[in-house]
Amino acid sequence: MLSSDLESLYLNGRWSVQDSCLCASAPAVSVAFKAVTGEVTFDIEGEARFLFEVDGKPSKYFTVNARKKQKLATPKDNKPHAYRLIKVSESNPGKFCIYDIDLGKKGSFAEKPKSSNRRIEFIGDSFTVGYGVEAKGPEDGTPFEKTNASKSYAFLLAEGFKADYQVNAVSGRGLVRNYANIVPEWTLETLYDYTMMGVPEQDPATERWDFDKFHPQVVVVFVGINDFQGEPPYADAAQYKAAYAKLLDRLRSLHPGVKFLLVSTKTWPNDALTPVVEEIYKEQVAAGHTDLLYKLVYTENTALHGHPSEMSQKELANTLRPLVGRLGGWLSR
Structure with a gap:
């Protein structure tokens, strides 16, 4: 059962660790482990698309629509390899659960992957989710088919810095x-407190995140x-x-010493977002905060x-990498 394997698994993103399963809803959540095995079978329930990696390289994409046991081939050299399962689709609303990771009769977990500093x-x-990123045009496919959180700027930045991460983003929400x-009652301001941000509108009593x-x-x-x-009408500025x-103040209290990168982009039809975010940044600086940077970005919105x-x-x-590196003190010298 999965409960006996938890000490061998390394999780990124917000996960609900339950007695019989691991559940999550956020895009790009991942479970990583090292093992000596000729096969891996995931017992998964929910509606989601996944990417299975072997030694840091894409091996197979697969889709789950209900409960399913997905068997995947692995190197058969009797050596430990690194495996990672990444959720590339979005659950909005919804969640998925992993009930078991079966390595076969002769398989065994190796040393748990180390956390990053x-x-x-x-x-x-949706920009952070990687919504529709694989589409070749504005009407090419569906969000479920074409969204890939492992190709979002957020995941790419985390990978580039070899950082642990959370992608707490929901398409269509402000x-x-x-x-x-x-x-309207389920904005990001409200959803942010939950472990699985895709669940509250179905079950408001769902688990709150432990920061x-x-x-x-x-x-x-x-x-x-x-x-x-x-x-319109748009948000009141x-x-x-x-x-x-x-x-920002809440995050400062929860995570002493945290740094922020505030990002804005052009919005349609009247570019109303950027002036407001610029004002926020200037007011933060005027109030004496030195823990944040601001960046206006431009994107080619052809997907x-x-x-x-x-x-x-x-x-x-x-574009964002040098700013994140500067804030984190991670720039190479």
Whole structure:
């Protein structure tokens, strides 16, 4: 059973560790382990797409729509190899659960992967999720088929810095106002407190996240596209600024010494987001805060439903990398 294997597994992202399973909903959550085995079988329930990696390289994508046992081939050289399962789709709403990781009769777990001394959190929306990134045009496929969180700027940055990470992002949600005012009671401001942000609108009593489980050194905040884009009325600027400042102060309290990168981009139709985020940054600096940087970014939104393409996500990661490195003190010398 999975419970006996937990000490061998290394988790990234917010996970609900239960008696019989591991459950999560965030994009890019991953479970990593080392093992000597000729096969790996995951017993998974939920609707999600996954990438299975062997020794840091993509091995196979697979999809789960209900409960399924997915058997995957591994090197048969009787040597330990590194394995990682990454959730590349989004659960919005929803979750998935892993009930078992079976290595076969002769398989065995090896030494648990080591944690990184670098930790990054990303707070955002569909741009951070990697929504529709694999689409070759605005109407090419569905979000479930074309979203790939392992190709988002967030995952690419975490990988580039070899950092532990959380991608706390939900498509269509704003900090205080969601796109087209969908499910208005479930904004990022509200969802952020939950372990599985895809679950509360189905089950408001679901587990709250324990912030002591992960203390980021850098938080990339890229929120507000849905607050100020599409059909009006948009978010009230004063309410948005107050919620943003409250979030920063709360994170400072939860994670002493944390640094922030505030990110903005052009929104349609009247580019209302950037002036507000610039004001927030200037007000933070005027208040004496020296723990944050600001960056305006531009993306080529040629993928699904006007979202960044694979190339644009790579360029976004490259643009933000030196700023994240500066904040984390991770720049190579």
